[in-house]
Amino acid sequence: MGSRLAVVSGGGTGIGAAIAGSLARDGYDVVVVGRRADVLAAAAERIGIDCGRPGAGTPVAADLTDPEQLDRVLAAVDGRPVDAVVNNAGGYLGGDTDTLTGTAAHWRANLDANVLTAVLLTEALRPALRRPGGRVILVSSIAAQRGGADAYxxxxxxxxGWAYTLAAQLGPEQITVNVVSPGYVAETEFFGDRMTPEGYAKRVAETLVKRPGLPDDIAEAVRYLTSPAAGYVTGQVLGVNGGSVLGR
Known part of the structure; x- marks a missing residue:
């Protein structure tokens, strides 16, 4: 059992899986949380193999929009101090917005998936965060900075906004709170079958480095923010987007 513990939501695939794997290689035990038990089990097994510590990854299938299911995460933590909470769960949820009823459902679904999941997981684990030295990281999106994706x-x-408030609340306890804001990242399930060759080319062309991001690019940013080197960094939004949105 490692000396440090991280909880990563949306940790079964894509960016979340890369984050979980990176932290495990750094010596963390990692609780990977998501909705699909089979995907999580495979991810946890892969984490153990990759870091050479079978059992380093613990899968927890839970719907983080349901407060009652947070007990599953707490059971996996089992009273240990939590060094890092990485709120990566979320995504773009489409829907019928031709009616007010459809619009309301669309907005609620996106707010639940991207905001409520982070709030409930963080609040459930807040008493367990290591003091001093805990880390809370929220995975946002370039869309938050330039718009263009409606409710998402x-x-x-x-x-x-919530990260700034949380950083102020937890700062006196030497717990940092930061946001990682990815740009276009290939090799994830985010776009499903919606990505076209033209859409891919457009997104790559918008970057200054002329390549797509990869899950490992985001994982490395999270790795930095969870490290001792980032102990003086809090209340910040770290854009990892190849320069498609400049610092602001």
């Missing part, structure tokens, strides 16, 4: 953009932007 608004939901991700909400994480920024």
């Amino acid at each position: 953009a608004a939901a991700k932007a909400a994480l920024h």
